[in-house]
Amino acid sequence: MTNNNVTTKYFPLSNPEKVESWGMSHFCESPVYHPKSIDEIKEILKFANDSKTRIVFRGGGCSYGDASIINGGIVVDMQSYNKILNFDESTGIIHAESGTTIKQIWEFAIEKGFWPPVVSGTMHPTLGGALSMNIHGKNNFAVGPLGEHVVEFSFLTGSGETIICSKEKNKELFYSFISGLGMLGCFLEIKLKLKKIYSGKMLVTPIPTKNLKEMFDEFVKHLPSSDYLVGWVDAFATGASLGRGLIHKANNLKEGEDPDFKENIKLKNQILPSTFFGVIPKSWMWMFMYPFSNKLGMRLVNWAKYIVGTLPFTQKVYKQGHAEFAFLLDYVPGWKKIYKPGSMIQYQVFFPENSAYTGMKEIFEHCHKKGMPSFLAVFKRHRKDNFLISHAVDGYSMAMDFPVSPKTRQKVWDMAYELDEIVLKHKGRFYFAKDSVMRPKVAEGFLSKEVVQKIKDLKKKYDPNNILQSDLYSRVFGNK
C-alpha cells in the first residue's frame, strides 16, 4: 500500500487508541505501533519521515507526565523489541534490546548474582525509556544515574542514521542521546554493566526523623555508610514537625555474610507477593485505599505511618529482598487509580546542598498556604552528572505527589508555577520524567539558554524533519 511515495505496511494507520501517562492526568488518542525488530523500527521511521508524520517512541510509559504521548501523531511502543541478547558473567555486562524492561533484567540476572546498578521505584521502564530520561535510584548519591553504567549503545537518529556510542566513541553524543528525552532518535541495543551482589537480601535500617532539619542531619550522618538511602516525608505535618518522616537506609551484604545466599537469591524468593497476608489479592488493594484518597484520609494515613515508624519495635534493623526494597511503586498494583478521575502529577525538585533545606521548607510552607499539601513526598540525595539534560545536583530532591481532579487541575498547575519560582530562586533543577507543568522559561532558567539552544541544534541535526515529538517536548521546547 502506498502513502504518497511511501510504500509501507504502516499505511493505512492502525486504529487510534487511548494512551495514558503514568500519572494518568495526560493522554492521547493515537495510532500505536509495536515494532519487534530494528528493521520494523527503521520502516516506521522512514514512513514518518516520508509522510512528515510525527511520532513518539514510548517505553514502559512510566514517565508521570506527557513525555511519551503525542496528540496529533503516532505512538511507537517499543516494549515488543525486548530480547536479552547476551550476558557475560565475568564482566556483568548485559546486552539487550532497548525495549527490555528493568523487570526482565533483574529477573534474568538475580540468580546469577547480579542486580541492575540503578533502578527506579517501579520495575516497568524499558532500558530505552530509562536512558532517554536518565533515571536515578535511591543510590544516586553514590553511583549516579543509569547512563553512567552504560558501556555502549547503538542509536537510530531521527534521520535514520545508526550511531554507536560509548564514553570513548562519539562521547558527546553518548552524553546527549542519554537524557535526550527520545527527541533525537531511539536506542536500539544497549550494553549495561550490572553490579555483583552476594545476597538476595539487604540490611534495612529505619530511622524516624522529627522534622526536616533532622531529616537532613540524619542523611548527612548516614550517607558515607549507606548503599541506598531514601526518606519518606509526612507533607501534612506543620510547625515544629514540618518535614517529619522516616528514612530507610539499605546496605548490600558483603561476600560470605549471607549463609543462605543460594536460597535467598532464587527468583521465587524475590518476586513481590501477589497477596496481602496470603489472602487478599494485591490487585484489590487500591479499592481499600480509595476511601482515603482525599485530604483528610491522606492526612490520617501519613500521620499513622509516621507514628508507627516511631514505635521502638519498628525501628529494628531487618533484612529485605532487593525487589521488595527497590520497587515500592509496584507493591500495590493499580494504586494510581485511587486518584481517578483526574489522577495525579508528581512535582520533583532538586536543590543544591547549600540551599536545599531553605528551599524545601519554603516549598512545604507554600503548599500549606495554598491548602494543597502533597499526598506523598519522598526525599533523596544526589550527585552531579555530565549528561546534556540533567536534573542532578550535588544536593537533595523532594518528589511530591499531588492529586488532580477536573475541578482542581488549574489550581494545582497554578501552585506548581509558583513553586517553580522558589526552585529557580534557589538555583534548583527539575526532572522531565516527572514533569507535567514546565514552561519554556523555566526550562531555560534551570538548564540555561546555551543548553536549550544546544538541544535544539542537535535536534535540527539528527531529526531534520522534526518528526520526533512528544507533548512534553512541544510544551517545553516548541514543536516548530
Next chain:
Amino acid sequence: MKNEHCIKLENMMHSAPFIQLTGLRASITEREAVMTLPVQEKLFHAAGAMHGALYFLALDNATFFAVNSIVEDVYVLTVDFNISLTKPIKSGIVTAKGKVIDQIKSLYIAEATLYDSENEVAGKGTGKFVRSKIKLTPELGYKL
C-alpha cells in the same frame, strides 16, 4: 467504554470502500468517537493542501459514530452538518474527536473538532442525526 457494539461499528466503518481509499481509522466508545486520517497528496486540492471533503469526512464520521454508539439496532443518518475549516493541512495525520451533546426525541446532535499533526484546531463540525430503517447487520460489515 468500548463494548461489542462499538467494535462492530469500527469494523463496519473500516470495511467501507471509500474509507479504505482514504485510510480513515476509528476508535469508538460510548457517546464518543476518535478518527485518525493520514494526509495524502493524492487527496490534495490544486493549491496543495488537504481537500475540504476530507475535513468533512473525518468530522462527520467522528460525530456519526459517536451517535451510532448509542443506537444499537439501526444505522443512523446525517441530516444536517455545519462545518468550519480554520487551518490548511499539508502533512502528518489529522485527528477528529466527536461526542454526542444532545438528544431531542429521535434527533441526535453531536459535535467534533479536527486537529492537525501539531495538535492545533484545524476545523469544527456539528451534525444532526436520525435513526434510519437500515438494520445493523453483518452484511454491512457490522460484525466482530
